[in-house]
Amino acid sequence: MTVAISLSGLSKRFRIPLDRSTSLKYRVAHPRSSSRYRDLLALKDVSFEVPDGQFLGIIGHNGSGKSTLLKILARIYAPSAGSVSIQGHVSPFLELGVGFHSELSARENVYLNGAVLGLTRRELRTRLDDIIGFAELDSFVDQKLKNFSSGMQVRLAFSIAIQVNASILLMDEVLAVGDASFQEKCFEVFARYKREGRTVILVTHDLGAVDRYCDRAILFDRGELVKDGASGEVTGYYRQTVGHRSDVDGRERTAVNRWGSGEAEITDVLYLNDAGVAQTMFSSGSPMTVQIHYRVHGELQRMVCGLAFHRSDGLNLAGPNTLSGRTPITPPGIGSTGTVSYRIESLPLLTGGYTLTVNLYPQFGEESYDYVEQGFPFRVTDDIGRPGLVDLGGRWSASQASN
Amino acid sequence: MKAKELIPRLVRRGAPAVVLAPAGVDGASPQEPSPLQRQYNLVRELAVTQFRLKYTGSVLGYIWSLAKPLMIFAIMYAVFSRLLRVGAGSPNFALQLLVAVVMWQFFSETTAVGLQSIVSNANVIRKAYFPRAILVIAATMTAFMTFLINFALIVIVFVPLGRLEVGWQSLWLLPLIIELYIVALGLSLLLSTLYVFFRDVGYIWEIGTQILFYGSAVVYPLGFVPSKIQRIIVLNPVAQIIEDVRHVIVTRQVPWSGAVLGVFWFAPMLVALAAALLGLWAFMRWSPQFAENL
Numbered sequence: 001m002t003v004a005i006s007l008s009g010l011s012k013r014f015r016i017p018l019d020r021s022t023s024l025k026y027r028v029a030h031p032r033s034s035s036r037y038r039d040l041l042a043l044k045d046v047s048f049e050v051p052d053g054q055f056l057g058i059i060g061h062n063g064s065g066k067s068t069l070l071k072i073l074a075r076i077y078a079p080s081a082g083s084v085s086i087q088g089h090v091s092p093f094l095e096l097g098v099g100f101h102s103e104l105s106a107r108e109n110v111y112l113n114g115a116v117l118g119l120t121r122r123e124l125r126t127r128l129d130d131i132i133g134f135a136e137l138d139s140f141v142d143q144k145l146k147n148f149s150s151g152m153q154v155r156l157a158f159s160i161a162i163q164v165n166a167s168i169l170l171m172d173e174v175l176a177v178g179d180a181s182f183q184e185k186c187f188e189v190f191a192r193y194k195r196e197g198r199t200v201i202l203v204t205h206d207l208g209a210v211d212r213y214c215d216r217a218i219l220f221d222r223g224e225l226v227k228d229g230a231s232g233e234v235t236g237y238y239r240q241t242v243g244h245r246s247d248v249d250g251r252e253r254t255a256v257n258r259w260g261s262g263e264a265e266i267t268d269v270l271y272l273n274d275a276g277v278a279q280t281m282f283s284s285g286s287p288m289t290v291q292i293h294y295r296v297h298g299e300l301q302r303m304v305c306g307l308a309f310h311r312s313d314g315l316n317l318a319g320p321n322t323l324s325g326r327t328p329i330t331p332p333g334i335g336s337t338g339t340v341s342y343r344i345e346s347l348p349l350l351t352g353g354y355t356l357t358v359n360l361y362p363q364f365g366e367e368s369y370d371y372v373e374q375g376f377p378f379r380v381t382d383d384i385g386r387p388g389l390v391d392l393g394g395r396w397s398a399s400q401a402s403n
Numbered sequence: 404m405k406a407k408e409l410i411p412r413l414v415r416r417g418a419p420a421v422v423l424a425p426a427g428v429d430g431a432s433p434q435e436p437s438p439l440q441r442q443y444n445l446v447r448e449l450a451v452t453q454f455r456l457k458y459t460g461s462v463l464g465y466i467w468s469l470a471k472p473l474m475i476f477a478i479m480y481a482v483f484s485r486l487l488r489v490g491a492g493s494p495n496f497a498l499q500l501l502v503a504v505v506m507w508q509f510f511s512e513t514t515a516v517g518l519q520s521i522v523s524n525a526n527v528i529r530k531a532y533f534p535r536a537i538l539v540i541a542a543t544m545t546a547f548m549t550f551l552i553n554f555a556l557i558v559i560v561f562v563p564l565g566r567l568e569v570g571w572q573s574l575w576l577l578p579l580i581i582e583l584y585i586v587a588l589g590l591s592l593l594l595s596t597l598y599v600f601f602r603d604v605g606y607i608w609e610i611g612t613q614i615l616f617y618g619s620a621v622v623y624p625l626g627f628v629p630s631k632i633q634r635i636i637v638l639n640p641v642a643q644i645i646e647d648v649r650h651v652i653v654t655r656q657v658p659w660s661g662a663v664l665g666v667f668w669f670a671p672m673l674v675a676l677a678a679a680l681l682g683l684w685a686f687m688r689w690s691p692q693f694a695e696n697l
Contacts (some may be wrong), residue, residue, distance in 0.1 A: 093530060
């Protein structure tokens with residue numbers, strides 16, 4: 001098997017100026033001084049190889065060095081020590097929409113952003129219709145980007161990015177941007193890359209995505225390679241050693257609307273798997289527990305917790321609440337916290353991105369304490385790829401009349 | 404390897420198909436562009452965009468980039484030529500001054516935007532890789548486009564009026580303008596590198612530009628100053644270029660600047676080359692560290 005990327009003894013040291021004085025006065029006054037700098041070793045003696053066609057996930061806490069590693073692979077940072085050897089063409093970007101200019105039209109931004117990604121105007125011109133079409137922006141080609149919603153901008157950026165013709169793709173937290181339906185699109189493309197045998201390196205906090213898409217995962221902690229192995233093994237180790245914290249860090253809260261009296265506050269919403277570990281990726285048919293954490297700020301007589309599950313386009317799929325579920329909540333006193341859980345034994349949803357509306361309110365028809373509309377995205381994948389939206393749970397039978 | 408580059412069509416149910424394959428594969432263009440072509444494409448894309456953005460949103464748009472040197476020229480003419488009677492003996496001095504101001508504007512604008520070109524693109528540098536010099540080249544090209552249009556307008560206006568000397572010697576314009584561009588680009592590379600590490604450079608260069616303005620024989624003919632000082636001033640390639648451009652297009656009565664230096668007539672070119680090489684060296688040396696220092 002050919003090696004796409006080979007790292008040996010790679011280290012990266014940053015000099016952090018303690019008072020950020022990039023002034024000549026300081027340099028002139030202290031020509032030999034280096035005491036005002038702090039050295040930060042972002043990567044310590046890292047060595048590993050990535051074979052051609054592997055889908056590698058890199059995980060770790062914020063500041064563990066995983067993004068630094070990706071920047072070195074993209075040649076944005078130069079290593080302080082060690083060597084990097086790359087066979088193939090590396091995608092030169094880590095994020096979507098680099099160089100986008102809000103005063104330019106969508107069309108002009110395709111040419112500009114495309115050029116930053118290494119595509120020529122000629123190549124882009126022949127693919128312009130495809131790019132705009134995939135981004136679903138056909139009627140906005142000549143509108144200025146500043147008039148686009150952030151979702152539209154991300155769609156445009158993504159459809160340009162997938163035009164890049166690289167055998168090694170680097171992705172840094174691409175999943176953290178955009179809404180659920182955009183993430184769905186991302187995953188479709190990742191899955192395709194995997195089938196095409198391209199080498200993909202994904203830096204993410206979403207352990208579920210690593211489990212699902214990566215062949216292999218590498219865990220970094222404080223600049224050191226801690227664990228390297230099959231993705232399930234590494235994410236399992238990570239979950240055990242650091243719990244679910246990281247999953248929560250990385251999850252994007254896409255809630256557009258939130259209102260309420262504030263007498264109770266939704267502090268966190270987690271999706272737990274059977275093992276009680278928070279994640280945002282679930283398989284159809286697996287158990288899922290929605291856990292709502294709240295804090296009380298006022299004297300409450302009663303409280304109802306209502307949920308609404310939405311498809312990524314906003315369609316309301318189900319709206320259970322504690323009242324209809326005959327589970328009364330006794331609100332605790334001011335300053336106390338509590339949790340409400342909703343357990344689904346076998347998730348009936350099929351492949352797609354979903355969001356959740358969470359509502360804490362006194363009783364039907366009264367003003368909410370806290371209402372978060374269509375936030376907390378999660379993803380469901382049906383392993384057998386059934387079409388549609390839900391598993392109705394029906395049973396098939398067939399009989400033949402014999403004559 | 405090759406098989407991996409032939410990427411099939413990405414078809415999403417209910418959405419238009421996207422061609423993921425390189426252009427060469429669907430036959431739109433016969434061969435894959437070389438890395439150099441891609442880099443040139445980026446320079447052009449950035450330069451044209453900056454040029455366009457600079458003038459969109461203002462009512463008069465491009466006119467401003469012409470109005471500015473004209474206004475400066477008018478002030479210079481009033482103060483130096485009329486009030487102080489500088490250049491009184493030099494023929495056609497008003498036009499000499501105009502040409503000099505347009506060339507000076509190019510130099511000062513190029514180095515000013517060149518100096519900023521790395522720091523102002525910090526976001527792009529931190530997120531994507533391409534040779535960093537592209538940003539500096541694109542910034543200087545934007546100023547160069549303005550200069551070429553302004554210069555062309557002078558030629559178009561004054562040649563029919565018979566105020567410009569046109570002949571074989573006019574061909575010297577080409578190497579002289581190239582020399583000016585090389586000096587400006589070299590300094591831009593140097594300044595943009597320094598500016599990443601020391602923000603004081605911004606202020607220093609502002610003052611430096613002012614000093615250089617008076618040391619570049621813009622508002623006076625070179626022959627106006629004592630010959631000892633002439634020899635020092637002409638070592639500044641900008642002074643040499645401005646003086647020589649006057650000689651080759653405005654009036655041939657302006658002597659070649661090299662005459663002042665005798666056998667060392669090429670010294671200003673050496674200075675220009677040294678500035679360019681120093682800038683290039685500094686840029687190559689430190690540009691790998693730009694991303695982490697921005």
